[in-house]
Amino acid sequence: MNQRFKPAETFRRDFTFRNSDEAVLRFPFPFPEDSYMYSVNIEPHTPGGPTAAFQAAFDVDEHYVAECAERAIVLEEDPGRCKVLPHMMAAQWDTLELIMESFARDYPQDFSLTKEGTNWVWENRPLGIKQSFVFGDAKTLPCEPFEYITRQAQGDFTLQDQREDNLFVDGGMVTTQADWSLEFNIGMTFHEWHGPVPLAHQLGVFDRALKFLMRLQYGQPVRRLNWTMTINPRLDTSPENYPLWGTDRTTVTPENVAEKVFLRVELQTLFRLPRSNAILFGIRCYLLSVADIARVEKWGKRLHRVLLDLPTELQDYKGLTRYRQTVVDYLAPLDDGAPLPSGIAPGQTAL
Amino acid sequence: MPVSGIVSRPTYEALAIDPAGRRHLFVADHAFEPDPGVFAALPSEAPVELWRALAEARVGSGAGPRANALARDFRSTTQLLDALAYRLERERVGLRLYAVGLESFVWDVARLARGLGMDSSEYRLSHVGSNRRRVYCVHCRAITENVATNVVACSGCGANLFVRDHFSRRLAAFMGFQIDAEAPGEVPPIEEAFP
Numbered sequence: 001m002n003q004r005f006k007p008a009e010t011f012r013r014d015f016t017f018r019n020s021d022e023a024v025l026r027f028p029f030p031f032p033e034d035s036y037m038y039s040v041n042i043e044p045h046t047p048g049g050p051t052a053a054f055q056a057a058f059d060v061d062e063h064y065v066a067e068c069a070e071r072a073i074v075l076e077e078d079p080g081r082c083k084v085l086p087h088m089m090a091a092q093w094d095t096l097e098l099i100m101e102s103f104a105r106d107y108p109q110d111f112s113l114t115k116e117g118t119n120w121v122w123e124n125r126p127l128g129i130k131q132s133f134v135f136g137d138a139k140t141l142p143c144e145p146f147e148y149i150t151r152q153a154q155g156d157f158t159l160q161d162q163r164e165d166n167l168f169v170d171g172g173m174v175t176t177q178a179d180w181s182l183e184f185n186i187g188m189t190f191h192e193w194h195g196p197v198p199l200a201h202q203l204g205v206f207d208r209a210l211k212f213l214m215r216l217q218y219g220q221p222v223r224r225l226n227w228t229m230t231i232n233p234r235l236d237t238s239p240e241n242y243p244l245w246g247t248d249r250t251t252v253t254p255e256n257v258a259e260k261v262f263l264r265v266e267l268q269t270l271f272r273l274p275r276s277n278a279i280l281f282g283i284r285c286y287l288l289s290v291a292d293i294a295r296v297e298k299w300g301k302r303l304h305r306v307l308l309d310l311p312t313e314l315q316d317y318k319g320l321t322r323y324r325q326t327v328v329d330y331l332a333p334l335d336d337g338a339p340l341p342s343g344i345a346p347g348q349t350a351l
Numbered sequence: 352m353p354v355s356g357i358v359s360r361p362t363y364e365a366l367a368i369d370p371a372g373r374r375h376l377f378v379a380d381h382a383f384e385p386d387p388g389v390f391a392a393l394p395s396e397a398p399v400e401l402w403r404a405l406a407e408a409r410v411g412s413g414a415g416p417r418a419n420a421l422a423r424d425f426r427s428t429t430q431l432l433d434a435l436a437y438r439l440e441r442e443r444v445g446l447r448l449y450a451v452g453l454e455s456f457v458w459d460v461a462r463l464a465r466g467l468g469m470d471s472s473e474y475r476l477s478h479v480g481s482n483r484r485r486v487y488c489v490h491c492r493a494i495t496e497n498v499a500t501n502v503v504a505c506s507g508c509g510a511n512l513f514v515r516d517h518f519s520r521r522l523a524a525f526m527g528f529q530i531d532a533e534a535p536g537e538v539p540p541i542e543e544a545f546p
């Protein structure tokens with residue numbers, strides 16, 4: 001097994017997930033300024049960027065093997081977390097091709113793809129998979145192509161069909177989500193599925209974002225960051241399982257806050273797909289404890305300032321109400337109030 | 352935490368005839384009596400049918416005239432939707448379908464029509480009657496019908512479901528989630544919310 005992966009980590013029960021120093025420094029910290037409000041924060045998804053998380057089309061990090069195992073657990077309990085409407089078959093193959101080609105290009109030591117016409121061979125060394133199949137023939141894979149490839153990737157994925165001047169979420173693999181349900185949302189339009197988000201509709205954020213996405217070009221993917229907070233390093237904070245994780249929010253104390261509360265960041269990427277003209281939306285989730293954030297001086301101070309005057313609508317929507325003050329109190333002594341440079345880079349190369 | 356001001360809920364317009372239709376089928380979940388003005392707007396050669404579910408076992412004497420339409424009564428919405436599926440499978444272009452009734456009923460009709468190849472310009476939905484909601488439990492996927500209160504016990508798992516203003520047209524239902532998941536037993540006062 002490749003040394004760079006930590007296959008035994010868990011995201012439930014005993015929560016053995018930890019970030020190495022390297023993982024801390026590559027975290028896609030989401031706050032370029034001292035305050036936060038929704039905006040159309042979309043930029044080209046080109047390699048590079050303020051931390052190493054932005055290097056690849058689809059980032060593979062030290063948690064890769066463990067996250068694929070966690071996804072398999074969720075799907076075993078609830079196969080409905082992966083669902084694609086029947087008219088999206090071309091988009092399924094587009095997705096498989098895009099992820100396989102990107103992985104093989106960005107991580108040649110871990111993945112390879114060989115093609116002879118439509119006869120393809122896929123090798124995934126971290127997961128010990130070697131699969132020959134015929135591109136375009138779903139019977140030659142163990143499951144449908146979208147499920148097949150997203151079981152081997154970190155983060156959630158959804159497929160958007162473009163028609164009637166709108167985007168419809170007509171498929172997805174959703175096992176590591178921040179409290180939204182694919183089963184409930186599948187088939188909705190852009191504004192419908194964003195229905196519950198406060199303030200952003202009134203600010204025109206969704207009107208502008210949809211306009212932008214309708215014109216998204218093949219070969220010119222874009223990205224944005226979204227964030228919330230999670231108690232314990234739990235990936236499956238689905239509404240389906242809210243009865244199992246809801247009580248976690250009442251367990252935060254001044255003694256355990258630094259280890260128990262995690263900043264949860266989604267590196268969201270959007271790709272136009274070539275055959276189907278659909279859009280693939282990748283929602284790559286990163287977790288970093290408040291304790292680890294505080295090890296990066298700039299991030300600790302900035303998180304303190306953002307949480308201090310986060311609008312109450314956002315606090316409620318993100319579910320922070322019960323424990324936000326405890327986090328603020330923990331971070332306050334670390335913040336001297338000195339001005340911070342804008343941008344999200346950590347500003348240090350070692351911890 | 353419940354947050355208000357949610358936008359996925361559909362809005363409805365008053366029932367109006369689409370003059371482009373060559374045949375018109377009205378379906379209702381109650382003893383709907385159309386406003387004669389609605390039918391008067393139709394060209395006389397376009398036939399109109401009126402199907403009504405009456406929630407009553409002693410109906411079913413075949414079709415007969417009513418308010419310039421050919422009318423059929425059904426015992427339940429289930430029976431009506433069954434007959435509607437059979438009918439739409441055999442329809443050709445030119446039909447206009449109008450659903451009148453509770454939100455859950457009109458979206459059941461829309462789902463059936465879409466599934467059988469009609470597009471949204473070929474059917475119209477008109478919500479009349481109570482605001483009671485069909486609630487989908489996001490935890491166990493059971494449906495609880497005719498919900499009038501802000502919080503309701505799930506018919507499937509028994510959780511105290513808070514009824515959110517988030518509506519799925521595909522499920523023809525609002526989302527319900529366990530209101531006391533964070534603090535078991537802390538349930539807000541139950542009030543009539545959807546009369």
Ligand code: HEM
Nearest residue numbers: 038039040041158169180193194196197200209227228281
């Ligand atoms: C096209 C693919 C996209 C999908 C499938 C998607 C899906 C979602 C979903 C399911 C939610 C949670 C809603 C709920 O509470 O039920 C959400 C939240 C949100 N989305 Fe999107 N979204 C997409 C693109 C975008 C884009 C391009 C923007 C750009 C502005 C955006 C902005 C937001 C914001 C601001 C929130 C609130 C997040 C929070 O406060 O945690 N989304 N999105």
